[in-house]
Amino acid sequence: MDEKSLIHIIKSTLKSSYIGDDCAYLQDLGIVITQDSLVEDVHFKRDLITPYQLGYKTVMVNISDVCASGAKPMYLTISLSLSNCLNESFVKHFYEGAKTAAQDVKIVGGDLTGSDKIYISATAIGTDKGRKISSRSNAKPGYKIIVSGEHGSSAYGLKLLLDKSNLCRKEGINNEFIKAHLMPAAQREFSQQIAENASEDYAMMDTSDGLADALMQIAQASDVTISIDTSKIPHNPLICMDTVLYGGEDYQLVAAVPEHLLKKLDNYMIIGHVKEGQSGIEFDNIFYSDIDSKLYNHFKE
């Protein structure tokens, strides 16, 4: 049974209107909340990432979800489950990495338990004060599709790490692709500029599960066609278009915004537009109603 079918069961059991976006928007409290987990051998391998990098990435992954909502990231809690063979040094370096990534976001709690493998679950809270919150169902015909930066680098970095499992991690971090995979950066400024300046609804997601997946989620939730010119998607020329579109974990943002908002933004790349039509994506005028078979699946590729 795949994840999407199980999530459908959860939604129908809970009859919840909240589950759907990267964050749940709790309007009565003026906050958004997101919780994301990293599991050893599913999301990372212990010999390919240092404890510092793991703490760093845990925080960025969750801050990225808050940024996708447009809210200002404020607080984090982290639950860490560790086997007994991991010690003081692991915990210290993990939290040093977490603190560095958090910047002004405060880590305020969580818990620490035993387990066989490393299991990390973090929750991030953001405030809607002075910001308009996104929803993936807000894309409208005529809106432009913009991205915050290059795609494919993280998946390419993971490939390098897996191809060279004897690669020293300290050397690896000097490689820009491996760094993109191990220590991604949440796109706080891109998010802030859009959310503070938006007067109309807009759609935004992070590209943690791949750019194509994010575009498809927006297209389906908004019931529109998203038309993409793949030649406009920023990426390193070493990386093939399949990895640019379907490789995950870049933690860039993709947004569908009204054109007049663009003059208030500093750094963005237009890669397409929204139009009326069947829900799905056109890549260079070829229509896709679904992309499930190509989805990024970490180590199961």
Next chain:
Amino acid sequence: MDEKSLIHIIKSTLKSSYIGDDCAYLQDLGIVITQDSLVEDVHFKRDLITPYQLGYKTVMVNISDVCASGAKPMYLTISLSLSNCLNESFVKHFYEGAKTAAQDVKIVGGDLTGSDKIYISATAIGTDKGRKISSRSNAKPGYKIIVSGEHGSSAYGLKLLLDKSNLCRKEGINNEFIKAHLMPAAQREFSQQIAENASEDYAMMDTSDGLADALMQIAQASDVTISIDTSKIPHNPLICMDTVLYGGEDYQLVAAVPEHLLKKLDNYMIIGHVKEGQSGIEFDNIFYSDIDSKLYNHFKE
């Protein structure tokens, strides 16, 4: 290395003033937040709890932490990691149990990932609206120590479950002790009455790690002596005092409150009082400055 030493490392790495209570109180947002995890074979064994009970307990454990703060429980997110052999039926029953326990608290998000064993991490949010928030450092000489209900039942129920591992779980639930262990109830009303009526600071904790541990945490954080008359602690007469004091997971509340607040409360039992002196607990006039060696440790007993 024990959990308390590791938490000390986390606190010193983060230099966070928030970590300490069951919940972190985020005053600028008017909310409290708590995150707690349940790990297979550390906190539960799959053959001793049904998926429904596990969902139920996950929610109650986190709501209990919010109740300990005095805040009103509002929202939950749940991250669930499951091995591939667990299916649709597990997820459905887990969330049915979660929903039943949540009552009017809304489950608004989380994620679902793969793993070898079952890992569950939930986050609960409460609001401070109309309520005074507790801190374990708020106990003052002269305050009364009150509890919301019986102690020792959950640990006794776990003992029954472990002694009779062939006990049918459906039969087991008719046993009040096993029910106390598998499906504890968060003490929402006790919390609400105190938090809505308190005009002065008060200390409150849940007794998830045992009544003695909660009392010691309050005594140490408040730098006071807590004097307990063990004959006043409500418990089933089948259960020995060691289990009443040190058995965990009852999810009752224990509070240190000014005496004049008592007339506004309906259901409580006075078990002792706070006095000046060395930080620690007197059980029937015998002083303990520490109880670490007796702490409840799930399956490691």
